[in-house]
Amino acid sequence: MITSKKLSTKILIYSLLIIGVILSIAPFYWMIVGSTHPSGEIFRVPPKLLPGNYLAKNFESLSESLGIAKVFWNSLYIAIVYTVLSTLISAMAGYAFAKYRFKGKNGFFFVILCSLMIPFQVTLIPLFEMMVSFDWLNTYQAIILPSLAAPFSIYLMRQNMQVVPDSIIEASRVDGAGELRIFFTVILPVTRPALAAVAIFQFMSQWNSLLWPLITLNSKDMFTLPVALSSLIGMARIDYGELMLGTTLSTIPIMIFFLLLQKQFISGILGGSVKE
């Protein structure tokens, strides 16, 4: 009696969970399949659920209308440079706040906490004016620099640096290591998981970012993927095959990374708030 009740609950939970999984995953499948069909076929009723043979053709026309290779490169270059620099900057600041006593520390930290709470939309207009006066529209630095010092990542690094025992820092000082060397050879290696989480977080937020690049980039050869995709929608005649391929290209690299490093990814995207 009890086992049959257990079995039916089990079946119920499994079937609900599987329906949820299908709802989560199906759009990905459909997007990838769509990238292999010509525009007209994507709207065929009943829908085509198996891959077609139009992938190369879609790629060709996407290269023509967008210069997709350059767009992809822009996104990749910006995201990588941004990730490396912002992770380093956050780690340095986080380390100073966690492990040093210095005048003005609380004041500096207060400014960082405040900037954590302010919606970034407030800065859009003055930042745009600034980019115009620097003559930085359509440049990589316009995308990379304004959000390079990420308050949340600094905060996160500080939390993680606090756990590092003072004794190992003291020991390296006694051994004669300089402050910079301690940071690079002692601190960074022991905080690797936190660094990975922050790096993934920063990479994802930059790779997916739309609003700021949309404002600062208006020349096609500087577009990032999200901006390029949104420009495709604005066209008079939307080619849905191109559009599907574009979204697939912006999603697949992240998907592969995610499947390879899913634990670090989840903790990274959740901002290190979930640990395993």
Added chain:
Amino acid sequence: MEKTEQVVSTASNYRTKTRKNILTPKSAPYVFIAPAFILILIFTVYPVISSFILSFQEVRGVEKTFVGLSNYTRLIHDPVFYKSLINTFQILIVQVPIMIFLAILIAVGLNSTLIKAKSLFRIAYFMPAITALVAASIVFMILLDEHFGLVNYVLSLIGLDNIPWLTTPFWAKVSVIFVMTWRWTGYNMVIFLAGLQNIPADLYEAASMDGAGKVKQFFMITLPQLKPVFIFTVVMSTIGTLQLFDEPFILTHGGPNSATMTITLYLYETGFKFFDFGYASAIAYVLVLITAVISWVQMKLVGDTEQ
């Protein structure tokens, strides 16, 4: 005696080293925070102040004139701004509870001892959270097409009429909520799942020894223990929704008839379509005010739970 010697030798060690190293333990922290702090001063603090001043100005080309509160009084009488406020809050009030409820439901299901392959399920549910909002919105824009979309096709199989997902005010809002829920439920679910796994098992053991059933345990133990996680996810989702932009921008461009116009989308249009910088700055400051008030209320709630 030995101790003082040690201290002296350490101190002299420091001195010899400082000659070799550029940074001393005294100057090092300033050097470490300098890049972050300088960037924040230039790209956050200055714009926040500048934007505040701009909100009292009218900008024509390069000319700026102070106009007092007129941007703010204009806001009060602006029907589109009202609409964007109402839309944002409607979406917030409907979407966040639905999503949090689904996230808890899935997390509890996944946490059940009857379920195997948990990590596989977790990967699948988390997948939407790694996609760009732009990509997700584009895919759903096509899936939700009124005449040829897959969603209406599936609905037609069970005998339902075509739903004008993106072309009528009501359904356009539903579509935005739909995409947001698809994108963020798994994300929140993983946070709840971690919260569930952190509940000490002996709490349940003690309860079942006292004769409490599964349902009672859920309401007496699980839900109260999840409260901090619950508040965290609600706060994060609320702040995110107040800044909603990508989904309505791609799906509906704020339409039809401004039905999916949000605060940030309106700010974007005012600032970068009409280049009305003063007015856009006033919109931005209203957003700051709303965020501050809501954060304050939510922080008070958190404070209450800690007592």
